[in-house]
Structure formats: structure tokens, C-alpha cells
Amino acid sequence: MTLAEIESLLDKSFAEARAALAGAANPAALEAARVQFLGQKGFLQAAKKSVGQLASVDDKKKAGKLCNDRDRELQDVYQANLDRLAREARVAELAQRQDITLPGRRSRRGHRHPLSTTCDDILAVLQGLGFEPAEGPEVEHDFYNFEALNIPRDHPARDMQDTFYVDAGGAEVVLRTHTSPVQARAMLAAGKPPLRVSCFGRVYRKDDDPTHSPMFHQIEGLYVDQNVTFADLKGTLQLFAERIFAPGVRVRLRPSFFPFTEPSVEVDISCFACGGTGRGGNVAAEDGRCRLCKATGFIEIMGAGMVDPEVFKACKLDPDHVTGFAFGIGVERVAMLRYGISDIRLLYENDERFLAQFP
Numbered sequence: 001m002t003l004a005e006i007e008s009l010l011d012k013s014f015a016e017a018r019a020a021l022a023g024a025a026n027p028a029a030l031e032a033a034r035v036q037f038l039g040q041k042g043f044l045q046a047a048k049k050s051v052g053q054l055a056s057v058d059d060k061k062k063a064g065k066l067c068n069d070r071d072r073e074l075q076d077v078y079q080a081n082l083d084r085l086a087r088e089a090r091v092a093e094l095a096q097r098q099d100i101t102l103p104g105r106r107s108r109r110g111h112r113h114p115l116s117t118t119c120d121d122i123l124a125v126l127q128g129l130g131f132e133p134a135e136g137p138e139v140e141h142d143f144y145n146f147e148a149l150n151i152p153r154d155h156p157a158r159d160m161q162d163t164f165y166v167d168a169g170g171a172e173v174v175l176r177t178h179t180s181p182v183q184a185r186a187m188l189a190a191g192k193p194p195l196r197v198s199c200f201g202r203v204y205r206k207d208d209d210p211t212h213s214p215m216f217h218q219i220e221g222l223y224v225d226q227n228v229t230f231a232d233l234k235g236t237l238q239l240f241a242e243r244i245f246a247p248g249v250r251v252r253l254r255p256s257f258f259p260f261t262e263p264s265v266e267v268d269i270s271c272f273a274c275g276g277t278g279r280g281g282n283v284a285a286e287d288g289r290c291r292l293c294k295a296t297g298f299i300e301i302m303g304a305g306m307v308d309p310e311v312f313k314a315c316k317l318d319p320d321h322v323t324g325f326a327f328g329i330g331v332e333r334v335a336m337l338r339y340g341i342s343d344i345r346l347l348y349e350n351d352e353r354f355l356a357q358f359p
């Protein structure tokens, strides 16, 4: 080809190429025009190949510049149309999506789990009485979980809390069965009275039925000082019960046994559904018997007692000079009583239909 022929080729196809690239009405048509005119088999490539065959250097320069100018011009036209089509597609998409007559979409607001709420309420009441929250490990040494709390090896008292033992290469390690090891740790850390702590967290037992779970939450209170008496314990429990359940509930103590307290008591409160009468109330059966307290008028809520001297000894406190009381309550139990929940497993299944009832 001569220079004149190259020029003629470029002139002949340029107008057609520009019209096709600028006028393509959709991405597929634009791409077809790009392949046809700007692709490997297009006229520009053919013209560029011919440039190398020209004899004169001046002609080569002239033809090369012409090819490049035309190429750049057509690339700009192509890019401009590509951008325009993308913009139009976006506008069309938005127009389709936006329907201002639709009602607004409200984002749903979550709320706290009933167990968390109950746990916080209990801790807040205890904090008001001067008990400082304390936490400890859930995987605990046998010493803190049992030995320090007057539950020696091979003692039948261990059966009450048989638990999950962890194989820790010969170390005596268990998933803690109560939050009491936190008490032992607190006493050992304090070294001397006074001491007032509330221990809370997860504990583990070999239980699984509608009212027991292998994992549950416990909160314990411990008060150690000189001349702490059983009357102090009862006063604390009375105040605690009124704050957590209902004003005016009566507290009843029944003798019981725990290895780490002596004397030990089970703590009952008068039934807040039937007012302690055993009959009537909002959960009464057809025959009038209160379902919550099973017509007894009282509900068991926790265990308590005066700290056993053996526990003080194991925790390096002198039982001749200090006394103290301790109590422990299951958070699930309190939540179930407060909210009228009959199956403990509902608290762990995370069924929104259930949880939504406790905003």
C-alpha cells in the first residue's frame, strides 16, 4: 500500500466506525462495534500493518501518526459511549428499585436476654448492699472447687456435685460445679477481713431435665468480718428477696446441709403469685391451687449458711476471730420464677419467638 492508499482506507472507514461506536444503543452492540473496528481484524490494525511496508521514512511517520490519531479518537468515542451506557443502566436500575409509595422498613431493635437482665438485677441489689462483683476461672483446680470448701476427696458430699473432669496431664482440674471457688480465691487474696464479694458466672453439673441444665449460672454472696451473725444473714436475705421478687415477701429458713457452711439453710420465700396462701393468684389451677408454689405457699430460692470453720482454715483465715455468711442462687431459677418459664432449656435455644416476650 502507498501512503495515499492508507489515508484513503482510514478516511473511508473512520466515519463508519465513529458512527457505530457512538451510536451503539446497548452494551452488546457496543462490544460488537469495538471488535469490528478496533479489534485485531479491524481496519486500523490493517492500516498499521501497512505502515511498516512503506518505503519512505517520512511517509512512515506521517502514516503512523495518522493511524495513532484515528485510533485515539475512536477509543475516546468508545469509552464515552461505554460510560454513558453504564450510567443509563444504573439510572434505570434505581428507577426500578425506588417505589416511594412503599411503607418504610423499620430495623428491628434487639434487647437483652432474660438471663442477662436477671443476672444484672441480682448483682445490682448485692452491690447496693456492699458486695463487690468478682469472677474466677470456669475450669478450676480441684483444690478451689472442692478441697478448700470442705469437700474432701472420696467424701460423699462430692456426689451432690459430681461434675466434668478435665484431663490436664495429671493436674486435678474440673469444670467448676459452683461459683464458690471464687469465694475461696477471694478469701486467700484478701488475707484478712472484712470481705464482701458477689461471685457470678457459669457452672457445670451432670444434670439435664426440664428444670436443670448441664450448664447454668450462679451468683453467690460472701460476707466475712468479725462478729457476723446468722441474724445478719437473715436480714440480707430478706432485703434481697424483696428487691428481686416483690415487696413484702416473707423469707423462711429451713435446716439443710452444705459442706462449706455450718449451720446451713434452704431459703424459701412466700409465694408471690398467691400471696403465700397456696390458693388463688394468677397461675391457679382449676381447683384453685396455686401452681407456682404447688399450693404450699412457699418457693425454694437458694441455699445459704454460716461459713464453715474448716473453709476459713483452708483459706488461711482464723475461725476463732472471723465469722461470715454465704449464699448461692441459680440465675436460671430466678429468671424462671420471675417470668413464669417452665422449661430451663427455653433459655438456651435462642428461639426469637420466645425471647421477644422479654423486651
Ligand SMILES: [Zn+2]
Residues within 6 Å of the ligand: 271, 272, 273, 274, 275, 276, 277, 278, 279, 281, 290, 291, 292, 293, 294, 295, 296, 297, 298
Ligand atoms: Zn403460690
